[in-house]
Amino acid sequence: xxxxxxxxxxxxxxxxxxxxxxxxxxxxxxxxxxxxxxxxxxxxxxxxxxxxxxxxxxxxxxxxxxxxxxxxxxxxxxxxxxxxxxxxxxxxxxxxxxxxxxxxxxxxxxxxxxxxxxxxxxxxxxxxxxxxxxxxxxxxxxxxxxxxxxxxxxxxxxxxxxxxxxxxxxxxxxxxxxxxxxxxxxxxxxxxxxxxxxxxxxxxxxxxxxxxxxxxxxxxxxxxxxxxxxxxxxxxxxxxxxxxxxxxxxxxxxxxxxxxxxxxxxxxxxxxxxxxxxxxxxxxxxxxxxxxxxxxxxxxxxxxxxxxxxxxxxxxxxxxxxxxxxxxxxxxxxxxxxxxxxxxxxxxxxxxxxxxxxxxxxxxxxxxxxxxxxxxxxxxxxxxxxxxxxxxxxxxxxxxxxxxxxxxxx
Amino acid sequence: xxxxxxxxxxxxxxxxxxxxxxxxxxxxxxxxxxxxxxxxxxxxxxxxxxxxxxxxxxxxxxxxxxxxxxxxxxxxxxxxxxxxxxxxxxxxxxxxxxxxxxxxxxxxxxxxxxxxxxxxxxxxxxxxxxxxxxxxxxxxxxxxxxxxxxxxxxxxxxxxxxxxxxxxxxxxxxxxxxxxxxxxxxxxxxxxxxxxxxxxxxxxxxxxxxxxxxxxxxxxxxxxxxxxxxxxxxxxxxxxxxxxxxxxxxxxxxxxxxxxxxxxxxxxxxxxxxxxxxxxxxxxxxxxxxxxxxxxxxxxxxxxxxxxxxxxxxxxxxxxxxxxxxxxxxxxxxxxxxxxxxxxxxxxxxxxxxxxxxxxxxxxxxxxxxxxxxxxxxxxxxxxxxxxxxxxxxxxxxxxxx
Numbered sequence: 001x002x003x004x005x006x007x008x009x010x011x012x013x014x015x016x017x018x019x020x021x022x023x024x025x026x027x028x029x030x031x032x033x034x035x036x037x038x039x040x041x042x043x044x045x046x047x048x049x050x051x052x053x054x055x056x057x058x059x060x061x062x063x064x065x066x067x068x069x070x071x072x073x074x075x076x077x078x079x080x081x082x083x084x085x086x087x088x089x090x091x092x093x094x095x096x097x098x099x100x101x102x103x104x105x106x107x108x109x110x111x112x113x114x115x116x117x118x119x120x121x122x123x124x125x126x127x128x129x130x131x132x133x134x135x136x137x138x139x140x141x142x143x144x145x146x147x148x149x150x151x152x153x154x155x156x157x158x159x160x161x162x163x164x165x166x167x168x169x170x171x172x173x174x175x176x177x178x179x180x181x182x183x184x185x186x187x188x189x190x191x192x193x194x195x196x197x198x199x200x201x202x203x204x205x206x207x208x209x210x211x212x213x214x215x216x217x218x219x220x221x222x223x224x225x226x227x228x229x230x231x232x233x234x235x236x237x238x239x240x241x242x243x244x245x246x247x248x249x250x251x252x253x254x255x256x257x258x259x260x261x262x263x264x265x266x267x268x269x270x271x272x273x274x275x276x277x278x279x280x281x282x283x284x285x286x287x288x289x290x291x292x293x294x295x296x297x298x299x300x301x302x303x304x305x306x307x308x309x310x311x312x313x314x315x316x317x318x319x320x321x322x323x324x325x326x327x328x329x330x331x332x333x334x335x336x337x338x339x340x341x342x343x344x345x346x347x348x349x350x351x352x353x354x355x356x357x358x359x360x361x362x363x364x365x366x367x368x369x370x371x372x373x374x375x376x377x378x379x380x381x382x383x384x385x386x387x388x389x390x391x392x393x394x395x396x397x398x399x400x401x402x403x404x405x406x407x408x409x410x
Numbered sequence: 411x412x413x414x415x416x417x418x419x420x421x422x423x424x425x426x427x428x429x430x431x432x433x434x435x436x437x438x439x440x441x442x443x444x445x446x447x448x449x450x451x452x453x454x455x456x457x458x459x460x461x462x463x464x465x466x467x468x469x470x471x472x473x474x475x476x477x478x479x480x481x482x483x484x485x486x487x488x489x490x491x492x493x494x495x496x497x498x499x500x501x502x503x504x505x506x507x508x509x510x511x512x513x514x515x516x517x518x519x520x521x522x523x524x525x526x527x528x529x530x531x532x533x534x535x536x537x538x539x540x541x542x543x544x545x546x547x548x549x550x551x552x553x554x555x556x557x558x559x560x561x562x563x564x565x566x567x568x569x570x571x572x573x574x575x576x577x578x579x580x581x582x583x584x585x586x587x588x589x590x591x592x593x594x595x596x597x598x599x600x601x602x603x604x605x606x607x608x609x610x611x612x613x614x615x616x617x618x619x620x621x622x623x624x625x626x627x628x629x630x631x632x633x634x635x636x637x638x639x640x641x642x643x644x645x646x647x648x649x650x651x652x653x654x655x656x657x658x659x660x661x662x663x664x665x666x667x668x669x670x671x672x673x674x675x676x677x678x679x680x681x682x683x684x685x686x687x688x689x690x691x692x693x694x695x696x697x698x699x700x701x702x703x704x705x706x707x708x709x710x711x712x713x714x715x716x717x718x719x720x721x722x723x724x725x726x727x728x729x730x731x732x733x734x735x736x737x738x739x740x741x742x743x744x745x746x747x748x749x750x751x752x753x754x755x756x757x758x759x760x761x762x763x764x765x766x767x768x769x770x771x772x773x774x775x776x777x778x779x780x781x782x783x784x785x786x787x788x789x790x791x792x793x794x795x796x797x798x799x800x801x802x803x804x805x806x807x808x809x810x811x812x
Contacts, residue, residue, distance in 0.1 A: 262701035
């Protein structure tokens with residue numbers, strides 16, 4: 001049979017490059033070596049190197065499956081109401097005046113990515129400024145999500161390679177020269193990929209500058225509870241902004257802190273000046289969501305809602321969460337000590353100063369490639385390693401690899 | 411300082427989902443919801459299929475919740491392609507299909523629309539009149555210009571085939587068309603097999619691209635193979651089509667958001683390229699699709715017994731709807747309505763395009779607490795032996811002076 005035109009209308013489509021982050025796991029899986037280490041994507045692993053489903057999540061799941069009255073109907077466009085309510089409380093605090101005054105609209109989205117995309121598209125449609133400032137560096141997917149949402153992306157200085165810490169002056173200068181109304185992406189805690197967070201005092205200065213310049217903050221909160229082990233501490237940056245009565249957007253993810261990665265559970269909150277505005281904003285958010293996927297998936301949100309509203313389950317969750325955060329902090333210390341013990345040249349204290357799941361090692365792409373080739377260690381080429389992928393048994397192997405890379409590769 | 415959002419207008423309510431909201435708010439004991447297209451059993455209750463319950467029992471507790479790949483569950487996608495392209499499809503064997511798991515049908519259409527915009531930026535999409543309202547929103551947000559083609563003929567409450575073919579012939583060569591594979595939403599009017607063959611032939615002459623939205627496979631006739639006939643005709647004629655598939659209705663997985671987008675390519679290499687680009691678009695929207703629903707689907711379709719059970723349950727749902735069509739038509743005729751109601755049984759799938767005017771629909775809602783979309787679309791899934799008489803009576807009352 002002769003085909004129409006004998007040529008596909010998509011004949012010219014070229015193969016896209018591998019996603020740099022997710023591509024790491026693809027490469028890792030292909031590697032046949034018995035000793036290999038995946039420090040790429042930020043998914044938590046136990047000391048045995050296994051993925052972890054939290055006990056409290058298992059409990060919630062069992063309850064759901066045993067509940068014969070549950071049906072699989074469509075959620076509303078904005079998602080599961082109980083989930084939205086609990087998510088807002090989690091990030092803003094249960095006593096948050098913004099919640100009590102009904103000026104927060106919260107919509108369930110597909111994890112952090114989905115929340116950022118919906119928020120970005122809403123801004124592109126309804127906000128007077130179409131520029132968003134993102135830190136350098138940031139999660140690789142940020143600029144792509146916002147660009148496709150219809151925003152134009154600019155940057156502000158953030159990481160200082162010389163100190164492996166925050167370039168606070170540079171950050172303030174760049175935010176200061178942003179046009180009034182510009183959107184600013186802020187990592188609420190456990191900055192990805194650097195693990196470098198502002199102190200609370202620095203956050204206060206950032207807040208003052210942002211409010212003075214009339215910039216619009218958009219928080220990405222993907223690690224609440226994972227950074228310090230305390231849900232409230234990790235939300236402080238967001239809460240000081242909300243406390244001043246101003247407006248902001250917050251994208252929340254439950255991928256890491258509840259281990260719900262593949263279920264795609266998250267929420268977008270927009271804090272507005274008053275309830276009337278919040279209502280109108282919510283109605284417009286629905287118009288962004290409906291042509292994207294109509295309504296969000298029910299399973300993961302049902303698990304989260306159940307855990308957050310049941311006091312015992314909530315408490316159990318906080319304990320399991322702290323357990324994960326503590327294990328990561330312990331890995332930081334073990335790696336740091338292992339490098340000290342080997343006399344690896346350089347200052348490695350940033351490993352224990354940085355916060356959250358990732359360490360920005362400071363290794364360059366040649367060193368990273370060397371470590372992959374010679375030691376079968378998989379990480380992103382910017383030198384970011386996921387501490388969650390380490391265990392006491394694998395720390396020595398990584399320390400050896402870093403030592404070799406630093407001493408043998410420029 | 412005032413709000414950034416002062417100028418944000420309140421958005422209009424979604425015409426379809428807004429109906430159920432209004433229904434839920436109505437305290438009347440007689441109320442009937444024939445609005446949104448979600449299946450109900452003869453007691454008016456939502457249904458979770460037995461095969462789904464069993465799949466969930468097997469999944470719970472064994473699950474890791476890791477990220478799926480950007481393209482979703484490979485197992486689930488493979489099984490889904492078999493449904494659309496055929497169990498032994500050469501295209502599947504030759505790996506010529508670029509396919510990704512999507513957020514149900516909406517997500518599949520949106521991914522395709524974004525892909526179309528990116529790689530054929532000069533193209534537009536021809537959309538039937540009428541169509542599911544959200545189709546317009548999807549291609550609009552993807553910034554693909556829309557054109558329309560004739561489809562429904564109000565006079566016959568059937569297909570306006572002549573005008574449809576004219577539109578196909580008059581469209582510029584190589585245009586993109588959105589086709590409903592079966593059980594057209596909202597009209598329930600499908601081309602016959604002969605008509606599909608003619609449409610396919612004309613598409614070849616014009617070099618048009620066919621994108622099929624298949625949201626009701628199995629639901630229309632009760633037989634998934636039969637419901638895929640239009641697609642198989644196009645495949646046989648050598649078209650490189652695109653397909654959006656949804657498990658919302660035929661597996662009752664509505665809120666799980668499970669579907670699949672596929673694009674048939676010339677060869678494996680091109681399929682790899684196209685899939686990689688679809689994945690990039692997904693990455694920018696939600697990174698990777700949700701796990702739970704996909705596992706339910708692959709558990710069911712991967713187990714011959716569960717799959718058989720599913721096919722049986724789909725047929726039960728389709729048969730009940732066909733039964734209600736007959737009952738509603740007979741009920742109206744028995745009440746002495748002088749209007750023709752044969753379209754109720756001629757039309758197929760979940761919806762009946764009743765021909766009621768918006769004013770008549772408003773009367774049904776205000777006087778009889780019957781909820782449907784103002785285009786007169788009745789979701790037959792909401793009709794039961796318990797309410798069909800009440801519904802027929804109400805329709806007769808508001809139309810008898812027409």
